[in-house]
Amino acid sequence: MSRRRREVRLSRPGKVFVGLTLALGSAAVNTGNNVLFLLVSMMLAIMVLSGFVALGNLWRVRAAVLPGQVFTAGEPGDLLLRIHNARPWPLWLLELRLGDARRTLTRVGARQEALVALTWHPPLRGQPPLPALQMGSAFPFAFVWRGMHLAVEPADQPWVAPAASGQSLPPADLGHQEAEGGQPGGSGDLLWVRERRLGEGLGAVVWRRVDWSLGVQGELRLPTREREQAGQRRMLLDWESAALQRWPVEQRLQMLRAALDTALEQGRAWQLRMPAGMVTGCGRSGLEQAWLLLAQQPPLPILREADQRAPRPWGLRTAGQWLRRLPLPGGVGR
DSSP states (O other): OEEEEEEEEEOHHHHHHHHHHHHHHHHHHHHOOHHHHHHHHHHHHHHHHHHHHHHHHTTTEEEEEOTTOEEETTSOEEEEEEEEEOSSSOEEEEEEEETTEEEEEEEEOTTEEEEEEEEEOOOSSBOOOOOOEEEEEOTTTSSEEEEEEEEOOGGGOOEEEOOOOSSOOOTTTTTSOEEEOSOTTOOOOEEEEEEOOTTOOSTTBOGGGOOOSOOTTSOOOOEEEEEOOTTOEEEEEETTOGGGTTSOHHHHHHHHHHHHHHHHHHTOEEEEEETTEEEEEETTTTHHHHHHHHHTOSSOOOOOHHHHSOOOOHHHHHHHHHHHHSOOGGGSOO
């Protein structure tokens, strides 16, 4: 992740501290009291020290967005960032901002990493731009906030899948598109390896392929064999289905997402066929790959220019409102 520009500003306690320093400095000049001069000098030294320590607190600290994240349009989700502290001393009071979302890490140990989740509400499908991403710190006295704007690499940019449509088509409306996954009295051949479902036994777990490291949410994923069963059927979701051709692209994607959600709730096997590829799964197995195919289906929606425009500062907004209230020069003599 590359860095754009640095930012330095006084926090609210820092502004109060500066005002108090100016007041004591004025009193010291008027009264000539040496104790007040000494106190003002100490306060100025604390301000300078706070700025330098905050700058050193961010030295050799890296923040990167975890690649491969998939969100749902219109629904809030957690954007995961990895914080890496490569220094031989700990990192204190690191603050991360994503638009209006904020998260503060109290401490990151020396040469250690930490995961941070920031709430993001993606507006539409595809790859909409992320809000302003900042990393900064006000350590140690919270007087001076020093930070930097972070740019997300294109390869780490998250994808946004379509939300489920309120108008979904069951398999019967899709032309009974259910494909046979096994003959009556199935032979028990291995179909694929999927993730273990909740409440499922451990007999079919492929133990030699287990990754014993915990996932992002602290779960342990167990690969399980999916074998051919008697009369097994799977829901077939085809982009080229005749029942979907009369709908626009976005509504077709939302209907397919709703069908995937239905298959997930019922624990059924499914197969998604898109122009970019095909994914077969059962329950949550292969679900993220299916969401990614739906998110990447062209044409991608274009974010309006009004939505991309950053909000103006309060002073500029107020000045613009007053200027719009002024009468036009041509209308004075009327």
